[in-house]
Amino acid sequence: MIDLSTSIAGVKLKNPTILSSGILGTSPELIKRAFENNAGAATIKSIGPKLRDGNNNPSVINFGHGLLNAVGLPGPGYKNMDVEFNELSKIKDPVIWSIYGSKIEDFVNITKYIIKYKPKIIELNISCPNKENGMLFSQDKKSAANVTRSVKEVAEKTIIIPKLSPNVANISEIAYACEKAGADAINAINTVQGMVINIDAKKPVLYYKKGGMSGPAIRPIAVRCVYDIYENVKIPIIGTGGITNGRDAIEMIQAGASAVGIGSAVYYHGINVFGNIVNEIKEWMQENSYNSIKEIIGIAHE
Amino acid sequence: MNNMEKEQKVHKKLTIKQIINENYKTKTFFFNEKIDIKPGQFIMLWLPAIDEKPFTLSYKKPAAVTVELKGNFTKELFKLKKGDNLFYRGPFGDGFTASAKKAVVVAGGMGLAGVSLLIENLKKSKVIFGAKQKRDLFFKNRFDMDICTDDGSIGYKGFATDKLRKLLKEEKYDIIYTCGPEIMMKKVFDIAEKYKIKCEASLERFMRCGIGICGSCACGDKLVCKDGPVFNSDNLRKMNDFGRYTRLKNGRKASLQEYHKGRS
Known part of the structure; x- marks a missing residue:
């Protein structure tokens, strides 16, 4: 009997696939649809301090080797979302509540507000490249640790997971600082900064000009980051970046991830992608005589 | 290349x-x-x-x-x-199933542009076009249409949905296609349900990616850009937001009334 379950700081997931933030998670109904399609956990679109329109289009494009986006964190703001929060709190499967802010105070206030809905997990989006100062907190270990510590102080029993940016010199040092500040797990990585110019239009394609790359093009970057972080921290890692099939997921788990984020793959394979990845992981485990996901985590380090 | x-x-x-x-x-x-x-x-x-x-x-x-x-x-x-x-x-996105034998197309305002290729593809169809007033019409020489205006400045005085009800009392149709303001499309769908006729409606939501990932165009658990924009009766029946709520650019759910007020 193959056991596909895994756990993130005590929260059990029926399988290691997690819908990443910013993909589909705009409504509780879409979160439920991800679970109906076999996601082990699902992350909502980042909740922000106030109402925000986000950027004009194009805000998401397929550039051939992955996606490039600068959606710009649109959202109603946490004070306008009680109806959604109420619905989300009724979902039995593990929902990850992603939050962002431009000041530490924003993260603290949002956490204090949503805590009454008893979220199992809060993810700190301190790494969005598409907002002025959006990446500030994951740029150096001190500010990443400060956000983590401040949120932890008000988070009661909720699991806190900072999501880190790969656009730094030494990601594992930042992960280590977050661990020391009380982070229960680490999610790596957010998107990689990039730009695409349409040479006929002679203009950057994204309205925001610069954006964040995701999809197959960034997978080796993500694997390397997770590998490095695994060597430096003891808390679990969610490995995110370019995973589109079961083999990619196993690669990330071997690098040290306890679970894997699935984002752009929803574009490549539709919402069925969770079920497909889970089946492919199972097949690989069968062929290689593994009974539990836990046996594979980090084995590339041995 | x-x-x-x-x-x-x-x-x-x-x-x-x-x-x-x-x-x-x-x-x-x-x-x-x-x-x-x-x-x-x-x-x-x-x-x-x-x-x-x-x-x-x-x-x-x-x-x-x-x-x-x-x-x-x-x-x-x-x-x-x-x-x-x-x-x-x-x-x-997914388009209309333009294979029906005898169809009615109900278009409201700019929705007519959205069904123009469909009308050309249908062998036999009846087209009802509703507009606010005469000056809002277009394509009147392109298609043979039953024109309705809210103020009666040309054609039938009343809503396209009133015209549709009259038509269905007189004749049998296999399918109703509709494109236009969502409040109108909801009425068209309700009429289709009452007369037990299949319906396909082309929905509109604020869109970003267009490729089914960003979730901006969510209508319940459906994505208008990828699962639609055309939805059939089986889907429409389950879509609680259809005819009631839309989403603004900032993602906030808003009633269709509020949305149209903001746009006009």
Whole structure:
């Protein structure tokens, strides 16, 4: 009997696939649809301090080797979302509540507000490249640790997971600082900064000009980051970046991830992608005589 | 063209061949290029450094879009002249099943542009076109239509849905296609349910990616860009937001009344 379950700081997931933030998670109904399609956990679109329109289009494009986006964190703001929060709190499967802010105070206030809905997990989006100062907190270990510590102080029993940016010199040092500040797990990585110019239009394609790359093009970057972080921290890692099939997921788990984020793959394979990845992981485990996901985590380090 | 070149062309170039004034606020832009598209599918039209918005084609050969002057994007589009360039990606989404034998098409306002390719593809169809008043009409020489206006300034005085009810009392149809204001489409769907006729409606939501991932166009658990924009009765029945709620650019759920108030 193959056991596909895994756990993130005590929260059990029926399988290691997690819908990443910013993909589909705009409504509780879409979160439920991800679970109906076999996601082990699902992350909502980042909740922000106030109402925000986000950027004009194009805000998401397929550039051939992955996606490039600068959606710009649109959202109603946490004070306008009680109806959604109420619905989300009724979902039995593990929902990850992603939050962002431009000041530490924003993260603290949002956490204090949503805590009454008893979220199992809060993810700190301190790494969005598409907002002025959006990446500030994951740029150096001190500010990443400060956000983590401040949120932890008000988070009661909720699991806190900072999501880190790969656009730094030494990601594992930042992960280590977050661990020391009380982070229960680490999610790596957010998107990689990039730009695409349409040479006929002679203009950057994204309205925001610069954006964040995701999809197959960034997978080796993500694997390397997770590998490095695994060597430096003891808390679990969610490995995110370019995973589109079961083999990619196993690669990330071997690098040290306890679970894997699935984002752009929803574009490549539709919402069925969770079920497909889970089946492919199972097949690989069968062929290689593994009974539990836990046996594979980090084995590339041995 | 090799694969690398193809991949680099996220957006393809369009050149304006001709512009026709359809009425006081509506223009049709014809392009030199051909776009392979099915009725009901859409393209994302890009004005570099301005914005990108979803449109259905109103003509296929040559390709054209028929556009009402509405906000900033259309204001900029209306400044373009013959020979100017713009860009598109797509086509995206699922279109109409244009195989029905005897169909009614109910179009409201600009929704007529959204069903123009469908009407051309249908062998036998009855078209009901509802508009506020005479000056809002377009394509009246292109299609044979039962025209309805709210103020009776031309054609039948009343809503397109009133006309539809009358029609269904007199004759049997296999399917009703509809495109237009969602409040109208909801009424059309309710009538279709009452008469036990299949219905397909083309929905509109604020769109970003167009490729089924960002969730901006969510209508319940459906994505208008990927699962739609055309939805059939089986889906419409389950979509609680249909005819009631939409989502604003900032993602906030708003009633359709509030949404239309903000746009007009």
